[in-house]
Amino acid sequence: MRFLHISDTHLGYRQYGLLEREQDFLDVFNEAIDIAINKNVDFIIHTGDFFHTSRPSNKTIIDSINLLKKLSDKNISMFCIPGNHDRGNSVKDISPLQILENFGLKLINSGVKEFNGIDIIGVKYIPKTALRKLNGLKVALEKLLEKSKQDYKILMLHQEFYPYFLDSKLMLDEEIPIEYNYTGIGHYHIAEEPIKRDNNSYIVHIGSTEFTAYNKNEENKSKFVALVDINLDKTDIRYIELKKRRRFLYRFLDDNNIDEELDRLNNEIEKINDTSDKKPIVILKGEFKKLSQDNVLKLLKEKNIDVDNGRILYLKNMFIFPSNSLDYKGEIFKSEDEIIKNCLTEYLKEDLELKDKLLDLINTLKSFDDLDTVKVYLKENPEVIENLIK
Template sequence: MQFVHLADTHLGYRQYGLVERENDFFHVFNEAIDELIMERPDFVIHSGDLFEYSRPPTRALLTAQNGILRLKEEKIPIYAIAGNHDIVMRKNALPPQILYKDFGLKLISPKKPFYLENDVFIGGAPYTSKYHSKQLVERLQTIESKSKDYNKRILVLHQGIDRYIPYEYEIKIGDVPQSFNYCAFGHIHERVIDDFGEGKLAYPGSTEIWRSNEVEGYKKNGKGFYLVDIDGDMPEIEKIDLKLPREFIKETILFTKIREELSRIKQYVSNLNNKPLLMVTVEGGNFSRSEVYETLNHSLSHLCLAVRTNYKPTAVEDGKNLFENKNEALDIKKMIEHSLDDFKNEKVNRLATDLLKELSDGDFKMAETIVQNFYEDLYDH
């Protein structure tokens, strides 16, 4: 028996405010549907963040609907959970996936924590914030108990684990039950496949480049989904890669060689079929940031969908020894912890770090969710 495992499609995401990037996410989702239908799996699992927002734009809803209807026509069941981007932060609110119940999507939720697909147990839980991890662990123990009588058991979650993201996790690796044949995770956008307990733990990653820090992982491991065979004692996992519509280029150039570097980049991007996204970091030398910005945009903006610039600062060692030496990269986490030292409160420090990260990336919706979760936790106590 084979199934497809995908996650983090983020339909409706308009990266950098560009409608072209919103279309790219739709395009890749449709390509994923094409590819998985060609593979003819017995069923599909989507491990959360089907959408970018809990109230998705109409075109995102229609794109998901068309994909799910195509699966129904091909008699391929789909099971899904809500990720952090899918969840409406209001008591008893329903995630948008519920709209597709009559189209064949089976939503794993607290009210319906597991399903059976030809004697395969498929159980799990929607995203739970770090502030409610205790309730999630208790829920996982119940799900594990329910799965004991089945030979093939799949756990579906949308959570960060401390093993993979030490500063941003919601649960610890020791809290994940080890009795499942396959743990189908979402939330981390890099591909992960690990031996775990009696089977495998896997993140298929996002289907498109959602943040610029995913570029290196994409170049190394690609983007797409997994085709999983669970007939044997140990699941066999095949990576299915998707072709992204445009390149996401990251370059670091020396200011002293800016003309030569811009000529090289210009020659490369002018030969691409679709305009790329370009991130340029300029380092070395004394220069006016505004003048460098104008130079970059004048040379490349007509050839790129977007040109985003960064300037590598020279970190200065201060009297508090926040840095080991003047060349060490700025450690935002240390600075926040030092600034909030009087609070002596790990949760406040973590809140500040998380908020700075999301706001720096322009993810205001996620920042709002973090604040809501934080205050929900205060009220619960």
């Protein structure tokens, strides 16, 4: 028996407001599906955040139906749990994943589904407040074990575990019963080496399929899916790198390194453009004590680090200059999404769940055409606001 583990595909995410980025998330999801087909897997597990929001656009829904159709043509089932992004939390509505159940998606909110002699067990994303009431995951996971009849058990989770999330109280070894042979965990967007436990069971954080800036230092990390072979009780895991994801180049600049760093950056941009049809995204951070804004912007132009020359898809500069950082007239953030997200992250760093809820709500409101429609919507759906502080 063979399966593919995919996570956090965030379909429909128009990062930086760019249509190209929306397409990137679809491209790489397609690549993952093609790997599943080419490697003749029996099924796929998707550990949450299939969609980027609970209100995917009509186009995104059609894209997702086409992905599932490719799989059903080859008789491959996809098992999935709702993540924090697509569980349908801030509006009184079901998850968009329930639409996909009509197109073959095997959605598990909390339960056991048997497939050809193995059990696939899933628990949808549980927010922090509910986790506290449950006193962690362990009791729920043990109850699900009682319902499982097959020897080989696959568990799908979408949660924050320590130390991947430093302020989390969930410890892998304490929360996850060792009887689960393969535990796939979504939510953390960076791929980590599989953790092998004493009885040869595994815990796998496979990470997202594209860069979303959800986790720190995600920029330069490669993206993967896991191909897993089960032979009796033996589990063999291979990570396969996703080639279609867009490359991000991240640099920290200062007065001393800027010349050298920009030359190196230039070489790398060149290399990427030679080997890929996807232009890279460049993120520059910098703190300058001697160089002025004019100096730095001139240097960037001289060294060809410029969106207008067609070598870069998007350039994000976050610079601080000595006199007054507010003097900086460059485009620190190009899209309002980024501005909103950064403000909320700053103000609500003590309550990231509220931040996520607000972002989700803003995304929903942005889908309305004008302010009057927004007002009517809020009036008719007061729970949208109530849910924020529940």
